[in-house]
Amino acid sequence: MSMDPADSVLRRACAVAGVDCANATVLNRSENILYRLDGAIVARIARSGQESAARREVAVAEWLEAEGISAVRTVPGLDQPVVVEQHAVTFWKELPPHRPGTPAQIAGALRQLHALSLPVGIELGELDPFVRLDQRIDGAITVSSTDRDWMRDHLAELRKRWDERPSGLPRCVVHGDAWSGNVVATDDGTIVMLDLERTSVGPPEWDTVHTAIKFKTLGQISAQAYQSFCEVYGSDVTEWEGYELLRDLREFRMTTMAAQSAANIPADREQADHRIACLQGKFGPRPWSGWHPVPSR
Structure with missing residues (x-):
């Protein structure tokens, strides 16, 4: 292993845990x-x-x-x-070999999760849709000062709208980041949820809005695929009066993630700037094309 700081952390943690990391x-x-x-x-x-x-x-x-x-x-x-x-x-x-879940598979997993009673003995905490957004903006060194000022103003507006959000479905345990890379299907058909660090208590719409964005904002899934998601889950978040707020929050989180990545990966600068321009209305109404995964591989 190299002398990368993360490698050093891994070696020391594995030594404590009694896990072999020689071939990490x-x-x-x-x-x-x-x-x-x-x-x-x-x-x-x-x-x-x-x-x-x-x-x-x-x-x-x-x-x-x-x-x-x-x-x-x-x-x-x-x-x-x-x-x-x-x-x-x-x-x-x-995990064994797996692929991103389909909209219907994601809906089924979320329906199961949202039906659970709150756990005993685990302090899940309340969903925080604004976690780390200030830090991401501050660290977005490739973004122009004008755009960073716009991002701060937009964030302040989103906070105000969140405080005034309408009621929706009953609060429950939410995954917190339920995109298709975090709900996957193994080769034997098992659907598995990953990346549980955002699991908390909050509006179930926070989990379902991501798939709606894939359809309505990004045009990355078909109307039929989105309809299958709604049928399996049992409701359509786009019909709720709070949809646009959660959509805007999710889109902004995706944009700040790209800006954060661009600070370390030059290839992601164009993606960050493109997402900001979309949110500013420079590419017309949704759906928007050209949103690619970050960090770049």
């Missing part, structure tokens, strides 16, 4: 860093200061397993998370 390989570098280890284990290094979130994520995974909900599983027998230099490291069972 990087799976993904985004907000968190994922490594594949021998023994079909994935190690996840969280951002600095995320110990409580990582501890909650482990507890949520174990609760979902007890409830019979198919989600990513922790490696049993380990005291998790292991904290090294303020980075929480967790260890997970590697």
